[in-house]
Amino acid sequence: MYTHSKETQSKLTPDLALEILKEGNERFVNNLKANRNLLQQVNETQSGQFPFATILSCMDSRTSAELIFDQGLGDIFSIRVAGNVLNEDILGSMEYGTEVVGTKIVLVLGHTKCGAIGGACNNVELGNLTGLLKKIQPAIDRETSTTENRTASNSEFVNNVTELNVHHTIERIRTESPVIAKLEKEGKIKIAGGVYDVETGLVTFFKD
Template identity: 80%
Template sequence: MRTHSKETQETLTPDLALEILKEGNERFVNNLKANRNLLQQVNETSSGQFPFATILSCMDSRTSAELIFDQGLGDIFSIRIAGNVLNDDILGSMEYATKAVGTKILLVLGHTKCGAVIGACNHVEMGNLTGLLKKINPAMDLETTTTSGRDGSNPVFVNNVTKINVQLSIDQIRKDSPIIADLEQEEKLKIVGGVYDVDNGKVTFFQV
């Protein structure tokens, strides 16, 4: 499988970009890999890059986007930070990826058993991590179905907060980046959310 060129990237639709991610995750779950020559892809991307997707995911060592979507060099912009939270630098990076480079899909990907979400649910405070975890607090506040055991030891509460946290990130992207919001309105970009299951490797995409 060859890397994307300017031509293939431009002809790709947002819907097709989503299908590529879904098919890649299906291969991953079934322990299959597309046939790639990574050294050839190094050569093919040496003069430029034309990725089709931008993915914001957690820094968790189990959630490498290139692996779980079976993608190669030059295929995706991968932005990773604990708890897949947002800040201005990440938004700026997303604007570069979508507007300047032309990726067709923007995925916010949470994952089960997320240490950052668990830490936030347990109200952990530790140095600079404290401020990062507080970005997850709004998702905890919006989780109203759990009436007891509202901490990191309750997997149901943690999973609910994880999903809400993804959706809040998507809402914030649309609110704080008119550039990205306009691309979505013009149907040049699809913004989606999903959760990766660390137990089985499957990504569940939110309905779009």
């Protein structure tokens, strides 16, 4: 597997970038790996990087984007924070990845059995974590199909909030970053969402 160069990165379309992620996850689920020499990639990226994707995912130890999408050094910008929530620093990082470096896709990736989502559903308060979990509250408020047991013990409720949290984050990216919104409008990037299943390793991508 080659290391992305400026030329190969520039030739990628947003749709092709999404397909690369889908194919990588398929390899991961089937316990296959692309043939790549990581030490060689260290040498090939020492003077520059040309990643094709910017991925916002949770800090959960089971959700390493490089692994679940079978990518190598220099392939993706991986932004990780509990609950895959959004803030100004993360938006700035995304703008750097897309506008400055040239990634073709911004993927917001939630995952099943997320501790942050569960904590938010249970109204957990703990130091600075309290403010982080509050960022998930809009997704909880939008989950109106569950009328009873709206807590982390209700897996269906948590799954619904997980998906809604990804959608909410995507909406915020488009609203709060004119830079990224412009790139998407011009067709230079794609913004996508999905949920990783910690039991199967499969990523379910949302339809546009």
